[in-house]
Amino acid sequence: MSIDTETARRVAHLARIAVPEEDLPALAGEFNAILGFIEQLSEVDVDGVEPMVSVTPMRLKRREDVVTDGNQPQAVLANAPDAREGFFAVPKVVE
Amino acid sequence: MSELTKLTIAGARDALRKGETTSVEITEACLKAIEGAGALNAYVHHTPEIALEQAKAADARIGAGDAPAMCGIPLGIKDLFCTKGVESQAASAILGGFKPEYESTVTSQLFDAGAVMLGKLNMDEFAMGSSNETSTYGNAVNPWRRGNDEAALTPGGSSGGSASAVAADLCLAATGTDTGGSIRQPAAFTGITGLKPTYGRVSRWGIIAFASSLDQAGPMTKDVRDCAIMLSAMAGHDPKDSTSAELAVPDFEAMLTGDIKGKVIGIPKEYRMEGMPEEIEALWAEGTEMLKAAGAEIRDISLPHTKYALPAYYVIAPAEASSNLARYDGVRFGHRAKLAQGDGIVEMYEKTRAEGFGDEVKRRIMVGTYVLSAGYYDAYYNRARKVRALIKRDFDEVFAAGVDAILTPATPSAAFGLGEMAEADPVQMYLNDVFTVTVNLAGLPGIALPTGTDKQGLPLGLQLIGRPWEEGDLLNTAYALERAAGFVAKPGKWW
Numbered sequence: 001m002s003i004d005t006e007t008a009r010r011v012a013h014l015a016r017i018a019v020p021e022e023d024l025p026a027l028a029g030e031f032n033a034i035l036g037f038i039e040q041l042s043e044v045d046v047d048g049v050e051p052m053v054s055v056t057p058m059r060l061k062r063r064e065d066v067v068t069d070g071n072q073p074q075a076v077l078a079n080a081p082d083a084r085e086g087f088f089a090v091p092k093v094v095e
Numbered sequence: 096m097s098e099l100t101k102l103t104i105a106g107a108r109d110a111l112r113k114g115e116t117t118s119v120e121i122t123e124a125c126l127k128a129i130e131g132a133g134a135l136n137a138y139v140h141h142t143p144e145i146a147l148e149q150a151k152a153a154d155a156r157i158g159a160g161d162a163p164a165m166c167g168i169p170l171g172i173k174d175l176f177c178t179k180g181v182e183s184q185a186a187s188a189i190l191g192g193f194k195p196e197y198e199s200t201v202t203s204q205l206f207d208a209g210a211v212m213l214g215k216l217n218m219d220e221f222a223m224g225s226s227n228e229t230s231t232y233g234n235a236v237n238p239w240r241r242g243n244d245e246a247a248l249t250p251g252g253s254s255g256g257s258a259s260a261v262a263a264d265l266c267l268a269a270t271g272t273d274t275g276g277s278i279r280q281p282a283a284f285t286g287i288t289g290l291k292p293t294y295g296r297v298s299r300w301g302i303i304a305f306a307s308s309l310d311q312a313g314p315m316t317k318d319v320r321d322c323a324i325m326l327s328a329m330a331g332h333d334p335k336d337s338t339s340a341e342l343a344v345p346d347f348e349a350m351l352t353g354d355i356k357g358k359v360i361g362i363p364k365e366y367r368m369e370g371m372p373e374e375i376e377a378l379w380a381e382g383t384e385m386l387k388a389a390g391a392e393i394r395d396i397s398l399p400h401t402k403y404a405l406p407a408y409y410v411i412a413p414a415e416a417s418s419n420l421a422r423y424d425g426v427r428f429g430h431r432a433k434l435a436q437g438d439g440i441v442e443m444y445e446k447t448r449a450e451g452f453g454d455e456v457k458r459r460i461m462v463g464t465y466v467l468s469a470g471y472y473d474a475y476y477n478r479a480r481k482v483r484a485l486i487k488r489d490f491d492e493v494f495a496a497g498v499d500a501i502l503t504p505a506t507p508s509a510a511f512g513l514g515e516m517a518e519a520d521p522v523q524m525y526l527n528d529v530f531t532v533t534v535n536l537a538g539l540p541g542i543a544l545p546t547g548t549d550k551q552g553l554p555l556g557l558q559l560i561g562r563p564w565e566e567g568d569l570l571n572t573a574y575a576l577e578r579a580a581g582f583v584a585k586p587g588k589w590w
Contacts, residue, residue: 003465015417015464016424017457018445027461033520034462038406038475044482051480055294055308055487055538056563060337075196081431088426093440 166209189451199301217256227255276531417463
């Protein structure tokens with residue numbers, strides 16, 4: 001499995017990371033080195049093995065579906081790069 | 096008292112209770128040591144006012160009697176822990192200026208026990224690295240040098256600042272986190288002791304997430320006893336972390352008897368790697384002899400899937416990271432890129448993340464995105480999770496056969512030079528974690544402690560791996576090994 005520049009561009013976009021066109025071939029090369037290393041996993045016989053979900057056998061706990069925290073909009077917004085009138089502000093999403 | 100910064104937690108606790116010194120005195124000595132240690136770049140956010148305020152409160156509590164063991168002990172806190180009102184950036188530019196409105200469970204518990212925070216410690220960005228070279232704050236530096244050679248060495252990573260600070264006596268102990276070896280490898284590189292607890296022993300709440308099924312916080316200390324004391328304060332069930340175990344926390348220190356007669360120590364043949372330096376081989380053999388001399392039974396064991404642990408890790412960890420780090424979008428916290436006329440929300444995400452993340456983090460997010468993408472999920476991600484199940488089964492079988500702990504080298508080499516790996520491909524750096532990563536994949540407790548030095552005088556460490564939830568027994572075996580090894584070397588002060 002070899003990753004080409006086009007695949008690198010697609011993955012970068014899926015990850016929402018802007019990568020300049022001229023950097024894509026080097027990035028594809030790095031992916032190939034890592035994936036080449038990962039490729040060893042195909043040697044392992046995994047027939048009948050369940051994929052691990054949790055290292056310790058535990059059921060995720062459930063709690064009552066009630067509000068346990070809240071009413072602190074200022075704390076929630078305190079670190080926002082752009083907050084206005086009690087909301088997070090972002091560029092226009094809907095035309 | 097002289098040399099207050101060199102105290103262990105246990106030594107300081109006893110001196111504080113006897114009234115031989117005060118937390119304010121120890122704290123001031125540490126703050127002074129930190130001021131003179133800029134060259135190590137271990138501390139990246141300094142909190143002297145908080146430290147002195149906490150130290151005064153601790154002294155009052157000690158004076159009133161009934162103070163817990165950690166009361167008045169000055170600590171360094173890895174930058175990955177959210178600390179209320181204090182920069183918590185995971186050594187990333189994307190969290191520039193982020194000051195959490197809340198306190199992580201681990202730091203809450205430590206502060207409730209009276210511990211003192213000296214500042215935040217350097218690390219690899221988002222804990223992704225093995226040399227502390229991916230930090231937005233620049234490299235942390237190892238206080239150890241190769242003899243008279245002035246070349247700067249790595250303190251290891253990702254908890255490099257924690258390791259450097261403990262080794263150089265810039266705190267009595269530090270918090271670390273370990274996803275693939277990030278406590279144990281830096282501990283080995285700097286001649287200190289570091290424990291990764293069983294997955295679920297310590298709450299992950301408020302610790303900036305890297306790979307949630309692998310991440311676990313633990314103590315980085317000057318000796319095994321301090322690890323036991325500090326773990327008791329860090330551990331415990333937390334309703335805010337759904338994977339935190341509802342188990343009582345024993346008094347780990349009380350379990351340190353040094354008696355390991357009849358304990359079965361496994362020596363896994365798969366950890367004898369091709370091209371392993373002779374010094375590491377010899378260190379391992381010496382450690383085995385020490386445990387045998389202390390009365391343990393040595394047994395050769397096999398963990399047949401060891402070879403596949405690193406490749407499985409480099410699917411699972413990036414996959415989880417790509418998901419966890421999706422939250423850094425320039426909306427709720429941290430950095431947002433300056434936008435050009437007409438840029439929409441997708442451009443905001445893409446530019447923000449391109450500017451905010453460093454190269455290694457970007458690489459791992461994208462590898463994770465790839466292995467989770469349609470068409471590759473089964474071939475990579477599910478296969479890696481199946482291999483992970485086999486790696487855990489290897490350990491389960493060995494423990495079921497009566498093995499109490501497993502002895503391995505902690506790292507494949509001593510600390511290397513900063514910049515030495517710059518030209519290597521990323522996989523070469525990943526090999527640093529070859530002995531530690533299995534422990535995270537299987538969710539087990541593991542401890543690294545110094546047992547010798549190499550020809551150039553650099554510390555070397557061994558790792559002991561224990562049964563799940565049996566940190567007490569593991570710490571006791573480590574204590575026996577520590578006593579037998581008698582490692583007392585310290586780095587000469589050059590900074």
